Amino acid sequence: MRSPQLSLLGLFPRDLDREDRLGEADVAIDVEPHPSFPGIYWAVLEDGTKRLSTRNLALGKNVYGERLIKFKGVEYRVWDPFRSKLAAAILKGLETIPIQPNHKVLYLGAASGTTASHVSDIVGEKGHVYCVEFAARSIRDLLNNVCVFRPNMSPILADARIPEGYSSLVEKVEGIYCDIAQPEQAKVLADNADLFLVKGGWSMLAVKAQSIDVTKEPTEVYRREALVLKVRGFKVKETVPLEPYDKAHVMIVSQYF
Ligand code: SAM
Numbered sequence: 001m002r003s004p005q006l007s008l009l010g011l012f013p014r015d016l017d018r019e020d021r022l023g024e025a026d027v028a029i030d031v032e033p034h035p036s037f038p039g040i041y042w043a044v045l046e047d048g049t050k051r052l053s054t055r056n057l058a059l060g061k062n063v064y065g066e067r068l069i070k071f072k073g074v075e076y077r078v079w080d081p082f083r084s085k086l087a088a089a090i091l092k093g094l095e096t097i098p099i100q101p102n103h104k105v106l107y108l109g110a111a112s113g114t115t116a117s118h119v120s121d122i123v124g125e126k127g128h129v130y131c132v133e134f135a136a137r138s139i140r141d142l143l144n145n146v147c148v149f150r151p152n153m154s155p156i157l158a159d160a161r162i163p164e165g166y167s168s169l170v171e172k173v174e175g176i177y178c179d180i181a182q183p184e185q186a187k188v189l190a191d192n193a194d195l196f197l198v199k200g201g202w203s204m205l206a207v208k209a210q211s212i213d214v215t216k217e218p219t220e221v222y223r224r225e226a227l228v229l230k231v232r233g234f235k236v237k238e239t240v241p242l243e244p245y246d247k248a249h250v251m252i253v254s255q256y257f
Helices: 004-010 085-091 114-123 134-151 186-198 218-231
Strands: 030-033 042-043 052-053 068-071 072-077 104-108 127-134 151-155 173-178 196-207 232-241 247-257
Touching: 004 186, 030 068, 042 072, 052 085, 052 114, 072 114, 072 151, 085 196, 104 114, 104 186, 104 218, 114 127, 114 134, 114 151, 127 134, 134 151, 186 196, 186 218, 196 218, 218 232, 218 247
Parallel strands: 104 127, 104 173, 127 151, 173 196
Antiparallel strands: 030 042, 042 052, 052 072, 068 072, 196 247, 232 247
């Protein structure tokens, strides 16, 4: 199943010719594949800084004002860890990224596509990103500014707490990325996993302590969410704190059995 929502709406990626799509991109000094994570790169910029990047699937288009750079004829998007918890987790030493080229990923809480667009870059043309978001304004921006240029993304206007509502639009996925900043995030993730995640598949859960319980210590909140995952059939592989990029946030990576 490909781009179900786009198809339903009769909207397809614009058939831009190559000339139109090539926007202005700065030249990087060097770009090398990340040693551990396929689809992710290190770019060295002209000031000598090394920045995380992904290969741009929508040539000439940026999503949130991020810089476009070119190296050996290939365009990359610089990935901002202050805007994306996934980039922050990588910089904070995450060991497993269950999002890889050709994967199908269910993304809960896609907002206007900042991180989801990098996930789209990573999984590439043969992968797919199903983007669930319940805020109408965000999903409109996601559709108009991101998904129309990226055939591997499907925007789905829905409540992630009710996965049955979009079960006809999403196929089985290898990974779920959950960043809904709501109470009961682990439960929401597990309910979605029961329907969509293959056995042995992986999940990433961005936990914001305050959105779960302001009266509890963050470490207690993280422990409770991890416990919910364990009870629901996940094996927690690692928990990575995201400071200084994001305060009182961790990324919990787990495998589903
Ligand atoms: N993951 C995004 C990124 O990195 O670009 C940021 C996500 S933001 C922290 C949380 C998003 O989850 C918001 O856009 C919010 O509307 C959405 N959200 C919260 N609860 C939701 C639910 N039950 N179903 C779908 N979306 C939800």
